[in-house]
Amino acid sequence: MKKLSARRRHPLAALVVLLLALVCTGGLYTLFAPAGKVKADETAQSLAIDEGKKLYAVGCASCHGTGGQGSSDGPSLVGVGAAAVDFQVGTGRMPAATSQGAQVPKKKVVYTQAQIDQLAAYISSLGAGPAVPTKNEYGPEGADIAKGGELFRTNCAQCHNFTGAGGALTKGKFAPSLEGVDPKHIYEAMQTGPQNMPSFPDTTMSEQNKKDIIAYLNAVNGDETESPGGLELGGLGPVSEGLFGWIFGLGGLIAVAVWVAARTAKAKKS
Amino acid sequence: MSTNENTTPRSRGKAPAGERVADWADGRLGIYSLAKANMRKIFPDHWSFMLGEICLYSFIIIILTGVYLTLFFHPSMNEVEYHGSYVPLQGQLMSEAFSSTLHISFDVRGGLLIRQIHHWAAVIFLAGMFVHMMRVFFTGAFRKPREINWLFGFLLFVLGMFTGFTGYSLPDDLLSGTGVRFTQGAILSVPIVGTYISMFLFGGEFPGHDFVARFYSIHILLLPGIMLGLVVGHLILVFYHKHTQFAGPGRTNKNVVGMPLLPVYMAKAGGFFFLVFGAIAALAGIASINPIWAMGPYRPDQVSTGAQPDWYMGFAEGLIRAMPGWEINFWGHTLVLGVFIPLVLFGLFLGLIALYPFIESWVTGDKREHHILDRPRNAPTRTALGVAWVTGYMIMLIGGGNDIVATHFHLSINAVTWFVRIGFFVGPVLAFVVTKRICMGLQRRDKDKILHGRETGTIKRLPHGEFIEVHEPLSQEALHTLTAHEQYKPAEIGPTVDENGVERKVKGSEKLRAKLSEAYYGEESQIPKPTVEEYKEITSGHGHH
Numbered sequence: 068m069k070k071l072s073a074r075r076r077h078p079l080a081a082l083v084v085l086l087l088a089l090v091c092t093g094g095l096y097t098l099f100a101p102a103g104k105v106k107a108d109e110t111a112q113s114l115a116i117d118e119g120k121k122l123y124a125v126g127c128a129s130c131h132g133t134g135g136q137g138s139s140d141g142p143s144l145v146g147v148g149a150a151a152v153d154f155q156v157g158t159g160r161m162p163a164a165t166s167q168g169a170q171v172p173k174k175k176v177v178y179t180q181a182q183i184d185q186l187a188a189y190i191s192s193l194g195a196g197p198a199v200p201t202k203n204e205y206g207p208e209g210a211d212i213a214k215g216g217e218l219f220r221t222n223c224a225q226c227h228n229f230t231g232a233g234g235a236l237t238k239g240k241f242a243p244s245l246e247g248v249d250p251k252h253i254y255e256a257m258q259t260g261p262q263n264m265p266s267f268p269d270t271t272m273s274e275q276n277k278k279d280i281i282a283y284l285n286a287v288n289g290d291e292t293e294s295p296g297g298l299e300l301g302g303l304g305p306v307s308e309g310l311f312g313w314i315f316g317l318g319g320l321i322a323v324a325v326w327v328a329a330r331t332a333k334a335k336k337s
Numbered sequence: 338m339s340t341n342e343n344t345t346p347r348s349r350g351k352a353p354a355g356e357r358v359a360d361w362a363d364g365r366l367g368i369y370s371l372a373k374a375n376m377r378k379i380f381p382d383h384w385s386f387m388l389g390e391i392c393l394y395s396f397i398i399i400i401l402t403g404v405y406l407t408l409f410f411h412p413s414m415n416e417v418e419y420h421g422s423y424v425p426l427q428g429q430l431m432s433e434a435f436s437s438t439l440h441i442s443f444d445v446r447g448g449l450l451i452r453q454i455h456h457w458a459a460v461i462f463l464a465g466m467f468v469h470m471m472r473v474f475f476t477g478a479f480r481k482p483r484e485i486n487w488l489f490g491f492l493l494f495v496l497g498m499f500t501g502f503t504g505y506s507l508p509d510d511l512l513s514g515t516g517v518r519f520t521q522g523a524i525l526s527v528p529i530v531g532t533y534i535s536m537f538l539f540g541g542e543f544p545g546h547d548f549v550a551r552f553y554s555i556h557i558l559l560l561p562g563i564m565l566g567l568v569v570g571h572l573i574l575v576f577y578h579k580h581t582q583f584a585g586p587g588r589t590n591k592n593v594v595g596m597p598l599l600p601v602y603m604a605k606a607g608g609f610f611f612l613v614f615g616a617i618a619a620l621a622g623i624a625s626i627n628p629i630w631a632m633g634p635y636r637p638d639q640v641s642t643g644a645q646p647d648w649y650m651g652f653a654e655g656l657i658r659a660m661p662g663w664e665i666n667f668w669g670h671t672l673v674l675g676v677f678i679p680l681v682l683f684g685l686f687l688g689l690i691a692l693y694p695f696i697e698s699w700v701t702g703d704k705r706e707h708h709i710l711d712r713p714r715n716a717p718t719r720t721a722l723g724v725a726w727v728t729g730y731m732i733m734l735i736g737g738g739n740d741i742v743a744t745h746f747h748l749s750i751n752a753v754t755w756f757v758r759i760g761f762f763v764g765p766v767l768a769f770v771v772t773k774r775i776c777m778g779l780q781r782r783d784k785d786k787i788l789h790g791r792e793t794g795t796i797k798r799l800p801h802g803e804f805i806e807v808h809e810p811l812s813q814e815a816l817h818t819l820t821a822h823e824q825y826k827p828a829e830i831g832p833t834v835d836e837n838g839v840e841r842k843v844k845g846s847e848k849l850r851a852k853l854s855e856a857y858y859g860e861e862s863q864i865p866k867p868t869v870e871e872y873k874e875i876t877s878g879h880g881h882h
Contacts, residue, residue, distance in 0.1 A: 076794045169749065213427045220511060220633050224641035229511065229632045234642030235740035239749035242642070286425045287631055295442065296453055296625030304512060306738040308626050309648030312460035316620050317468065320391050320461065321384075323612050328384035332601045 119189030122182055126162050135193045147259065148196020149187035154255035156183045158248075160262075169239030170262055197258045197268070204274055205254040207282050215283030218276055222267070230287045232302040236263055246288050250281045380602050381582035381595035385476075388469040390606060392493075394613040395462040396568065402455040403557065409445050411437040412507065412553035414546045423630050431509075431634035434549045438508035438629055453621035459501050460626070461617060463649040466494045470690070474723050477711035478581045479694040481704065486574040489567050491691040496564050498649045503556040505627060505647055509549055512627075514635025515644045517548065519657070526676035544637055583710050584821035586814045590708050645738055653683050655736030659757045690726060700853045702828055714783070715822040717776035718857045724772040725765035732760045773862070780864040783819050786811060787867050788875050810876065820866055828854035 074080060124133065130141030137143030144151075155161040159174040178186065187199060220229070228234050231245030240263050245253065257277050260266025267277070286292065288302075300307040352360070363369040380386070413433040419426050421436065422443045441448035470490060473479055479487040502520070506513040521543050525531045540547035579593050588594045596602065632641070646654050656679035663674040697719065698704075713720040735742060736757035743750040790808035797807050811819070830851045834840050856862065 168747075212425045213429050216425050216633060217429060220636075220639045220641065224511075224639065226642055228643045229641045232643065233744060235743040235750045237749075238751050239743070239747075241744050283425060294625055294628070295630070296449060296628050297622060298624040299628070300624060302628075302631065303741055304643050305627075305645045305647045305651075306643075306741045308624075309460065309651065311624055312457060312620075312626075312648070313464050315624075316457060316461045316617070317391070317464040319616055319620075320465070320613060321388070321468070323616060324387040324391065324609070325384040327605060327609055327612070328382060328387060331382050332596055 119182075119185035119187070122178070122186050123189050126178075127186070130163075135190060144190050144193060146194035146196045147190060149191040149199045150197040150255040151259040151261070152187040152190045153183060153199045154252050154259060154261055156186060157255075158252055170241060173243060197255075200251060200254045200258070202251075205250040205278060205281050207278075207285065210275075210278045210282030212279070212282050212286045215276075215279030215281070216287070218272075219280050219283050222272070223280065226264075228302070229304075230302050231284050232288075245284055247290075250285065253281050253284065375576065376599040377597045378576065378579075379593045379595045379597055380580050381588075381593055383583060385472045386580065387609065388465060388472050390609055391613055392462055392465040392469055393568065393572075394610045395458045395465060395617065396564070397610070398458045398614055398617060399455060399462060400561065400565075402451045402458065403561075405451050406441065406448075406455060407557060409437060409441045409448065410434070410507070410553075412550045414509065414544075414549050426630065426633070429634060432549065434507060434509040435629065435634045438510070442630065450618075450621055453624075453626050454618055456505070456626045457621045457624075458617050459504065460647060461620075463494070463497050463501060463647075466490070466497060467649075470494060471723070471727065474690070474693070475713040475720055476581070476583075477707065477716055477719065480707040481698065482578055482706050483574070483581075484694045484698070486571060486578065487694050488691060489571045489574070493564055493567050493571065495687065496560050496567070500556060500560040500564065501647055502650055503552040503560065506552050507549060507556060508627075508629045509635050510627075510629040511632045511635050511639055511641060512629075512644055514544070514637070515640055516646050516650075518543065518637070519646075519654075523653075523657075523676055523680050526673040526680060528672055528677070544635070579708065581708050581710050583712075584818055586817050588709065590706065593708075643740060645741075648734070651734045651737035652686075652730055653679070653737075655733030655739075655757065656682055658739055659733070659736040659754060659761065686726075686729065693722075700828075700850060700857055701825055702850075702854075703825070709821065711822060714776040714779040715824075715863075717773045717780070718862050720776050721769045721773040725769040728768035729761055729765045732757055732764050736761075777862075777864060784864055784867050787816060787819050788872060822866075824863055824866060825854075825858040827851070827858045 123131075123135070127141075127144075130138060131144050132138045132141075135144040137145075152161075156178055157176060157180070159176040160171045162177065163171045184199075190196075191198070219227075219231075223231070226234055226236065226242035227245055228242075233244035234242050236242060242264070254277055256264060257267045257272065257280070258269075300311055351357075359369075411433045415433045416430050417433050417436050419429050419431055419436050419439065421439050423439055426439065438452075441452055443449070473487065473490070502516070506517050521535055521539065524535045524538065527534065535543070538548070538551070539545040540551075580595075582588050582593060582595070585594070633639075645651060657676060660675050660679045663678075665672040665674060711719075736754070739750055739753040739757065742748065743753050790810040793807045793809045795807040797805050799805060828851055830843055830847055833843055
């Protein structure tokens with residue numbers, strides 16, 4: 068204790084106290100912060116319903132209506148097709164939380180792929196719509212990466228950024244990052260146009276074009292993409308570069324300057 | 338002198354080679370007297386005096402790496418088909434400028450590293466100039482006789498911005514092309530002459546086939562040439578004026594306390610150059626900057642979100658993004674206020690900081706030279722004005738990146754924009770008030786320290802039970818340092834009636850000056866320094882602290 072009190076006027080004491088306080092607050096926060104959202108209704112899963120309609124009645128009908136006709140809380144699902152269901156449920160966007168913000172975000176998927184397929188079968192029985200694409204359609208075979216890049220910059224980059232890092236839309240809406248998104252889901256999103264995204268049906272963007280775009284994204288923003296220049300800094304362009312330059316570039320050089328100035332020739336005083 | 342020594346040789350042997358070379362050069366260049374006068378020139382020591390060095394060295398690095406890049410860059414907008422080693426752009430049509438930049442990045446030995454050093458050095462050059470300027474501003478180093486050098490520095494910052502802009506526009510990639518389009522829009526918004534300037538600059542309609550070649554000669558020749566001249570002038574003036582120093586025992590307005598240029602600062606500065614070069618090269622080796630291959634070639638029909646300029650142009654970007662899209666139509670002409678007002682504000686806001694030394698010297702009416710630096714707290718109004726300016730600048734930087742702020746902090750971009758709009762007006766006022774109060778508080782603390790000494794943290798119990806904290810009187814040096822600054826009195830208008838009782842007219846400018854002076858140096862704006870009497874009274878022994 069004596070040691071502590073002797074040092075409490077040390078120039079660095081305030082810094083140490085600040086650091087301690089930060090560690091304490093952070094620690095307490097992680098201890099008491101509410102855990103992730105409540106898991107999906109156990110009963111819904113344990114009922115083991117292999118039929119989409121029953122799944123639908125439990126998980127979807129409260130917003131989309133008992134027959135998929137829609138309500139004030141959710142749009143009609145007649146004619147949206149299996150691709151839309153596979154995308155929305157397969158990326159965890161559906162079922163949505165009762166009070167979401169400006170846009171339904173991607174989250175943990177609560178249905179198994181088998182259940183999603185059952186739901187999709189039920190929805191597509193309500194009215195004809197785009198089907199779930201096959202691996203042939205979105206796979207990398209026979210795709211032209213450069214052409215895909217050109218198409219991406221012409222049609223997608225306005226919202227999703229040069230390489231799909233995402234971007235802001237009005238009033239809190241946003242175009243999500245495309246990094247790590249399953250090629251199947253990218254294909255379905257283009258096909259069906261979820262939420263704020265326009266749809267690009269085969270009549271406006273051919274199957275081959277979609278394949279090209281997916282191949283391009285995989286080349287520039289995929290798991291195996293190398294960044295030739297080093298750290299990508301989020302691929303966000305000059306904002307993150309500027310921050311990095313100020314903090315690590317100039318900040319580091321100022322630290323060096325302080326260091327150099329502190330080590331001066333000892334000719335000043337005898 | 339030197340001829341004397343030559344005619345009376347000290348020994349029969351030949352003089353050492355170094356001496357002979359020096360002699361030879363001195364006979365032709367007269368460097369001896371020049372060197373004698375300047376080699377032992379004294380410079381004071383403080384880390385903040387090295388900020389300018391960071392700028393100088395990064396400028397040199399930019400020139401060196403830039404020369405290497407010119408060896409491989411083709412400033413041409415001719416369309417070519419790409420067949421280099423970057424696969425995702427194979428077979429795409431692009432300008433020669435873009436394809437040669439890809440060539441530098443992927444096929445020239447060391448090309449990408451040099452490109453990244455060049456670009457990172459530019460980012461740091463501008464950031465360094467900004468911080469260097471702030472150092473000069475907040476310590477009052479811009480006062481007489483250094484106003485012209487302040488303007489040189491300001492010009493270097495502005496020219497640096499435009500050199501940077503013309504530089505990152507050269508690769509003709511989708512990001513920089515968007516920036517060039519942005520600039521062309523700003524030019525077009527100028528009433529009457531805007532369309533003519535745009536047509537002249539781009540050689541016709543945007544984008545045309547000329548701007549890369551034109552920006553190239555501006556970027557590698559015109560602007561750096563002017564900047565190099567200004568840098569030399571800046572340094573000559575630093576030598577001529579001598580460096581400013583912080584107050585301290587033995588330091589007066591008439592001397593410089595420090596160490597000689599040779600050998601101490603030559604060694605330090607030389608070493609620091611390599612440290613700066615090393616740090617920037619390390620940065621360029623670690624982090625990617627401006628990956629043009631990811632952005633693709635520029636095509637006027639394409640645009641990407643998240644398109645921002647480099648940070649030093651972010652202020653202009655912010656002004657445009659925050660400004661409502663007003664426009665006025667009359668007689669078939671459109672005045673695009675939504676773009677033109679930001680353009681004017683951009684010039685005015687930067688101009689404010691350039692003119693500040695002249696404004697302050699007019700308010701104080703002080704015609705003397707100043708070589709002792711102010712501590713920012715001892716000039717509260719100036720410090721507060723500076724912080725207000727920086728606040729406005731920073732808020733507009735947030736405005737320039739409003740989309741990135743919105744996505745990364747999960748905010749609405751509209752809310753961010755409104756925050757910037759209101760913040761641009763309210764933020765500087767708040768910053769002014771808060772900074773001034775902090776400065777005054779620090780002045781009070783200094784006064785307290787002088788009169789009552791330093792709090793030691795030692796608690797003493799007196800015989801009658803009272804607890805007091807023991808204060809330790811400051812050393813003579815510290816007392817001097819804390820009281821070395823001088824305090825202005827607010828300028829008064831002076832007698833308005835002469836000895837004959839004739840009233841003279843008081844000019845508006847006089848009244849304004851008196852008011853400003855009151856705001857700068859009135860009772861509300863500075864804490865009077867403790868006087869010698871006060872100090873003696875309190876330290877004379879009676880009474881405890």
